[in-house]
Amino acid sequence: QLQLQESGPGLVKPSETLSLTCTVSGASISSGSYYWGWIRQSPRKGLEWIGLIYHNGNSHYNPSLKSRVTMSVDTSKKQYSLKLTSVTAADTAVYYCARIYGANLGDFWGQGTLVTVSS
Amino acid sequence: EIVMTQSPATLSVSPGERATLSCRASQSVSSNLAWYQQKPGQAPRLLIHGASTRATGIPARFSGSGFGTEFTLTISSLQSEDFAIYYCQQYNNWPPALTFGGGTNVEVK
Numbered sequence A: 001q002l003q004l005q006e007s008g009p010g011l012v013k014p015s016e017t018l019s020l021t022c023t024v025s026g027a028s029i030s031s032g033s034y035y036w037g038w039i040r041q042s043p044r045k046g047l048e049w050i051g052l053i054y055h056n057g058n059s060h061y062n063p064s065l066k067s068r069v070t071m072s073v074d075t076s077k078k079q080y081s082l083k084l085t086s087v088t089a090a091d092t093a094v095y096y097c098a099r100i101y102g103a104n105l106g107d108f109w110g111q112g113t114l115v116t117v118s119s
Numbered sequence B: 001e002i003v004m005t006q007s008p009a010t011l012s013v014s015p016g017e018r019a020t021l022s023c024r025a026s027q028s029v030s031s032n033l034a035w036y037q038q039k040p041g042q043a044p045r046l047l048i049h050g051a052s053t054r055a056t057g058i059p060a061r062f063s064g065s066g067f068g069t070e071f072t073l074t075i076s077s078l079q080s081e082d083f084a085i086y087y088c089q090q091y092n093n094w095p096p097a098l099t100f101g102g103g104t105n106v107e108v109k
Helices: none
Strands: A003-007 A018-025 A034-042 A046-053 A059-061 A069-074 A079-084 A093-101 A105-109 A113-117 B004-007 B010-013 B019-025 B033-038 B045-049 B062-067 B070-075 B085-090 B104-108
Touching: A003 A093, A018 A034, A018 A093, A018 A113, A034 A105, A046 A069, A046 A079, A046 A093, A046 B085, A059 A069, A079 A093, A105 B045, B004 B085, B010 B019, B019 B033, B019 B085, B019 B104, B033 B062, B045 B062, B070 B085
Parallel strands: B010 B104
Antiparallel strands: A003 A018, A018 A079, A034 A046, A034 A093, A046 A059, A069 A079, A093 A105, A093 A113, B004 B019, B019 B070, B033 B045, B033 B085, B062 B070, B085 B104
16 A cells, blocks of 8 residues: 655754655555655645656756755655755745656645744 | 636535535646645545546546636535545646645535
């Protein structure tokens, strides 16, 4: 059974870097049909797509966040990661990792992890 | 950027009644439109893709329609487990640029 689990600090200071990892179990991270994505949700902005990465490392980012986002993948560990630099309070949100079918559809999501940006 | 607008923001419906939710795109997305359901404390769940195709395991009381810029999600007879927030999402871009609507909260009348 597919499971995605987000992990990382729940509190990040302003101007620092938010780092999260998603661990995939129950399925191959190298499946040809799927990208692996990050989506966040906040009361202010609702659901906001952050980026996608393929198992070969090809990635696509939300243009509004592109200058601050880096995603990476480690197929041997069945993990992929998100780094978001220079965070502010506006980056406070629940961060979800999700399997993205065809680079389009979030067909399976992790439970989400709350990240708060505060000093 | 394609902007997705959902209406109404809140829909009050009695159990057993029909619910009709709307989603409008700022420009045509063809049939590249999905619907998700989110319950409190849970991640969104994919209900519909391709504007009208139910995802695996989704009951037949959920149906989607529309093309271009106007889309509808209909729940034919609301069950207690259907009270939730529903989001539309377009995926008409390459490179990918997934964008979501603001959601419709379906609440008990």
